[in-house]
Amino acid sequence: MFVEFVEGPLWYFSAAVFVLGVLWRVVGIIRLKRRAKDLSVPRASATVGALKAQVLHFVPHGGFSFRTVYHLVAGYSFHIGLFVLLLWGAPHIAFFETHILGFSWDALPRWGFVVAAQFAFAGLMLLWVRRISDPVMIKLSDKDDHVSAWLTFTVMLTGCLALQESVEALRILHMLSVEIWLLYFPFSRLMHAVTFAFSRGHTGALFGRRGIVP
Amino acid sequence: MRKFRLGGLIGFLAVLAVVAYASLAGITGSASLDISAQAQEAGNVPGKSMGNSSDSEFWRKVRRGTQGKVSIPDVKSAVLINSEGSAWRAARNGPVSFWGGVIVAGSLAFFFLFGLFHGRIMIKGGRSGEVIPRFSQAERWVHWFVAGSFMLLALTGLALLFGRYVLKPVFGPEVFAIVANASLQSHNLFGPIFIVGLVIMIVLYMRDNLWQKGDLDWALKGGFLNDSHPPSWKYNLGEKVWYWSIFFGGLALSGSGLMLEFPWLFEQLTQLQLAHIVHAVAALVLIAFSFGHIYLGVWGVEGALDGMTQGYVDVNWAKEHHGWWAEEVLESNTSVVEGASDAPPNTKSPAPAE
Numbered sequence: 001m002f003v004e005f006v007e008g009p010l011w012y013f014s015a016a017v018f019v020l021g022v023l024w025r026v027v028g029i030i031r032l033k034r035r036a037k038d039l040s041v042p043r044a045s046a047t048v049g050a051l052k053a054q055v056l057h058f059v060p061h062g063g064f065s066f067r068t069v070y071h072l073v074a075g076y077s078f079h080i081g082l083f084v085l086l087l088w089g090a091p092h093i094a095f096f097e098t099h100i101l102g103f104s105w106d107a108l109p110r111w112g113f114v115v116a117a118q119f120a121f122a123g124l125m126l127l128w129v130r131r132i133s134d135p136v137m138i139k140l141s142d143k144d145d146h147v148s149a150w151l152t153f154t155v156m157l158t159g160c161l162a163l164q165e166s167v168e169a170l171r172i173l174h175m176l177s178v179e180i181w182l183l184y185f186p187f188s189r190l191m192h193a194v195t196f197a198f199s200r201g202h203t204g205a206l207f208g209r210r211g212i213v214p
Numbered sequence: 215m216r217k218f219r220l221g222g223l224i225g226f227l228a229v230l231a232v233v234a235y236a237s238l239a240g241i242t243g244s245a246s247l248d249i250s251a252q253a254q255e256a257g258n259v260p261g262k263s264m265g266n267s268s269d270s271e272f273w274r275k276v277r278r279g280t281q282g283k284v285s286i287p288d289v290k291s292a293v294l295i296n297s298e299g300s301a302w303r304a305a306r307n308g309p310v311s312f313w314g315g316v317i318v319a320g321s322l323a324f325f326f327l328f329g330l331f332h333g334r335i336m337i338k339g340g341r342s343g344e345v346i347p348r349f350s351q352a353e354r355w356v357h358w359f360v361a362g363s364f365m366l367l368a369l370t371g372l373a374l375l376f377g378r379y380v381l382k383p384v385f386g387p388e389v390f391a392i393v394a395n396a397s398l399q400s401h402n403l404f405g406p407i408f409i410v411g412l413v414i415m416i417v418l419y420m421r422d423n424l425w426q427k428g429d430l431d432w433a434l435k436g437g438f439l440n441d442s443h444p445p446s447w448k449y450n451l452g453e454k455v456w457y458w459s460i461f462f463g464g465l466a467l468s469g470s471g472l473m474l475e476f477p478w479l480f481e482q483l484t485q486l487q488l489a490h491i492v493h494a495v496a497a498l499v500l501i502a503f504s505f506g507h508i509y510l511g512v513w514g515v516e517g518a519l520d521g522m523t524q525g526y527v528d529v530n531w532a533k534e535h536h537g538w539w540a541e542e543v544l545e546s547n548t549s550v551v552e553g554a555s556d557a558p559p560n561t562k563s564p565a566p567a568e
Contacts, residue, residue, distance in 0.1 A: 070355070114403060122359075122407050129358040134351065135524060160403050161396035169392050 003168065006176050011099075014179035021186025022194055029198050042209045049208010050201040056214060057200050070130065078123025082156075084108070084116040091165060117160060124153055148190050155181045289481050302487035310491060314498035315376060321502035325509040335438060336516045339530040346532055346543045348448075348521035356415045357522060363408040368501050370397035370404075375494060405475060409468045416461055422448040423457040428538065438515070438535070445537030459503050466496040 060068040086092055090107035097104040108116065128149045131137045158177045162170035184190065200214075207214035279297040281289075349357070373381065374397050382390040429451045435444035437452055449457065470493035473479075477486050511518050517531035532540035 070351075117403060118407050121404065122410070125359055125362055125407075126355065129355050129362070133354045133358060133523060133525075157400065160400045163399040163403065164395055167392050167395050170396055 003172050006172050006179070010179050011175070014182040018182040018185055022191070025186055025191055026194060026198075029195065038209065040209075043211030044208055046205040046209040049206070049212075049214050050204040052208065053200040053204020053214035054197060057204075070126070074123045074126035074130070076123070077119045078127060081116045081118070081120030081123060085113055085120060085159075089113045089116070114163075117156070120156060121160075124149065124156070128153075144188050147184070148188050151177075151181050151184055152190070288478070290483055293483070296483050298484050298487060302490065305491055306494070310494050310498075311375060311379070314494065315379075317498055317502045318372070321505045325505045325514075329509060329514060334514060334516055337528065337531050338443075338534060341517065341528045342530040344529040345520075345524075345526035346529055346540065347525055348527045348532070349525050351525065353418055354522055354525060356411055356418055360408065360411040360415050363404050363411060364500075364504070366404050367401060367408055368497070368504070370401040371494075371497055372501070373397040374401065375498075402475060405471050409471070412460070412464045412468060416464065419457060420461075423454045425454075429454065438510070443534045443537075446535070446539070448536060448539040450536065456503060456507055459500065463496045463500045463503075466492055467500065470496070 060072055065072075085108075088106075088108040090110075090113065093104050093107050107113075128146075131141050131145065131149070155174070155177045158170070158174040162174045165171070181190075204214035276294045277297055279293055279295065282292045282294070284292040373393055377390050377394055377397070381393055385393075426447050428446065432444045432446045433451045435442075437444070437450065470489040473486060473489040474493060480486055511522065515535070517528050518535075520531075521527040529540065529544075532543070
């Protein structure tokens with residue numbers, strides 16, 4: 001009964017909330033009006049600045065590279081690991097094929113899946129350790145940051161527990177945690193997965209218009 | 215009435231004798247009816263009438279773990295019955311589980327009761343409001359990373375070792391099977407992450423944990439149990455013992471863990487069985503020790519946790535618990551250089567030396 005509920009109604013509900021919630025947030029951002037029109041003569045293209053920022057902000061500014069090396073390594077370790085195991089993990093591909101897309105692609109071998117998970121776990125743990133032990137980060141962090149981090153960790157941990165793919169209860173536990181994560185996503189800072197592009201674009205456009213490399 | 219015929223009787227007895235002799239010769243395997251030949255010697259069947267080896271000797275060799283030959287790469291499969299496995303299982307389910315349980319439960323009970331009756335060790339002079347740096351960001355980050363992964367590994371490892379005694383009777387075999395399955399997967403996945411963190415931590419913390427003059431005095435004067443708090447360097451002898459326990463225990467844990475993580479690299483199962491016992495013993499000792507570390511670091515000693523959460527400790531705490539180290543830091547005036555901006559609010563770094 002519970003299994004059917006998690007795989008059926010709860011899955012469709014959480015997926016719908018995720019998609020509609022993200023769309024609602026994105027449309028809301030796009031519809032935001034500029035506070036004041038910039039009447040100055042542009043020195044360069046704002047659009048080019050926005051596009052440049054999308055790429056350039058993937059690496060830290062040269063002057064800050066030493067200060068951000070921990071954040072940089074941990075951040076990339078987590079995000080790349082997470083996306084690799086999400087998109088190339090054999091169980092995930094099978095899920096996408098049967099529940100969403102209807103087609104599949106080549107999966108990583110099991111050892112690759114495990115290594116990606118290890119990078120993702122290590123990165124997430126390092127990022128959270130920094131959040132609780134850096135005096136500045138402690139003050140910048142609020143409940144939402146911690147809930148987001150722990151929900152993501154829980155999703156990854158339940159996935160890790162179900163790694164052998166032989167116990168139904170563990171698979172359902174993983175799916176349930178994913179559904180809770182999907183429900184929380186649009187209303188939290190997890191939205192940075194989408195809004196980072198708007199943030200970079202806005203900053204890049206401002207700097208670009210002034211003729212400065214963002 | 216039929217007549218008695220002597221010739222017939224002799225003939226009958228002759229046939230009977232021939233049949234009897236043939237039967238006995240067949241049974242003994244000896245034309246001279248040597249009954250001593252019935253005893254098997256070195257597995258050879260008397261008279262070689264049924265081959266060169268007896269079944270009993272064949273199975274005895276199998277039971278002893280004699281290695282045959284196979285044409286597949288996994289040479290371990292040439293051993294039909296791994297008899298050392300019985301010894302390993304007896305050790306794993308016997309003394310390792312029993313004494314391991316005693317050590318872990320005993321340590322937990324000891325520190326609980328110690329805390330209950332002894333209470334917290336407070337800063338005698340109270341907090342001064344001035345702080346000095348104790349742990350760098352790198353030291354704090356690697357400590358919490360290793361601590362987090364260690365706790366996850368400890369929980370899953372304990373579930374694997376003691377689950378059949380603790381979880382199975384309470385929750386039933388189905389739940390225990392699920393927990394054991396999940397524990398094994400997460401244990402194997404987090405193990406390598408822990409090893410990387412552990413190696414970095416060992417390197418980062420080594421310099422201040424080497425033997426220094428005065429370490430023994432601290433212990434002989436009663437260590438932290440002495441109310442007058444004998445002076446020590448950055449780490450007292452108790453902390454150094456904990457560090458070196460992590461060094462040797464952690465390396466044993468990591469080495470044996472890697473062997474168990476990649477079992478196909480080893481040809482002999484006995485190597486893996488030994489690795490498993492080493493892994494369990496090292497883990498149980500470190501888990502038992504860790505209760506003391508957690509108790510003293512988190513609650514038992516007032517002000518100790520600040521160093522690992524904020525990087526700074528109160529000057530009075532430093533002078534009371536690590537007097538020689540505090541003098542060094544205050545004289546070198548490093549606080550204004552390293553991480554001074556990390557100082558928690560409402561505190562101030564010590565004034566620069568004149």
